Amino acid sequence: MTRLITLQKFIIPPQQGKAFRVTQGQFVKIIDIEGKQVADFMAINSQDYTEIFSSGVTMDCNGSIYLRIGDYLFSNKYNKLLEITEDKVGRHDLIHPTCSRRMYETQYKIYNIHPSCHENIQRGFEKYDILYDTLQTPLNIFMNTAVDSEGAIKINSPVSKPGDYIVLKACCDLVISVAACSVQESACNDFLCKPIGVEIVNNTKF
Numbered sequence: 001m002t003r004l005i006t007l008q009k010f011i012i013p014p015q016q017g018k019a020f021r022v023t024q025g026q027f028v029k030i031i032d033i034e035g036k037q038v039a040d041f042m043a044i045n046s047q048d049y050t051e052i053f054s055s056g057v058t059m060d061c062n063g064s065i066y067l068r069i070g071d072y073l074f075s076n077k078y079n080k081l082l083e084i085t086e087d088k089v090g091r092h093d094l095i096h097p098t099c100s101r102r103m104y105e106t107q108y109k110i111y112n113i114h115p116s117c118h119e120n121i122q123r124g125f126e127k128y129d130i131l132y133d134t135l136q137t138p139l140n141i142f143m144n145t146a147v148d149s150e151g152a153i154k155i156n157s158p159v160s161k162p163g164d165y166i167v168l169k170a171c172c173d174l175v176i177s178v179a180a181c182s183v184q185e186s187a188c189n190d191f192l193c194k195p196i197g198v199e200i201v202n203n204t205k206f
């Protein structure tokens with residue numbers, strides 16, 4: 001007999017981030033509390049900080065730019081980090097890097113200080129003494145990117161409704177850093193930054 005036990009539950013406020021540990025076999029549930037909000041998600045092997053989530057390897061191994069239930073998130077060393085076990089939305093992005101200060105400067109001509117997923121994810125990892133300097137492409141959970149037959153990319157408003165979620169099962173011990181995306185200048189978050197919910201669940205056999 002198995003029982004699901006929620007070990008941790010927290011809310012990431014708009015334009016902020018949080019890092020946390022999960023151990024092999026635990027589940028991470030990422031919840032779009034109000035709907036149409038993207039969560040940038042990065043994972044690092046807690047036994048080997050040089051092994052990090054790779055969107056490129058994930059697309060390579062899954063043979064798709066999109067993710068389905070049963071697909072894995074892979075590392076830069078071609079190992080499985082997480083498995084998608086539930087998904088109420090079915091549309092996420094593996095193409096775009098995290099938003100960053102330089103992105104706001106070049107894409108939106110915003111030169112004053114703007115919160116960003118890169119800095120929020122970086123700050124989360126810092127608490128675990130993980131150096132996270134280089135701009136990465138995370139799993140952009142709930143981000144609705146359309147690619148046409150010519151390869152043109154269009155960012156549409158997320159299709160996630162209030163309370164929709166995705167659940168990922170850890171294949172190894174991980175440090176995960178999640179940011180409630182800071183972009184309010186485009187359809188990425190439907191022009192309004194909102195919170196993201198996180199739950200860590202243990203599947204206990206007894």
Ligand SMILES: [Zn+2]
Nearest residue numbers: 099117181182
């Ligand atoms: Zn962002």
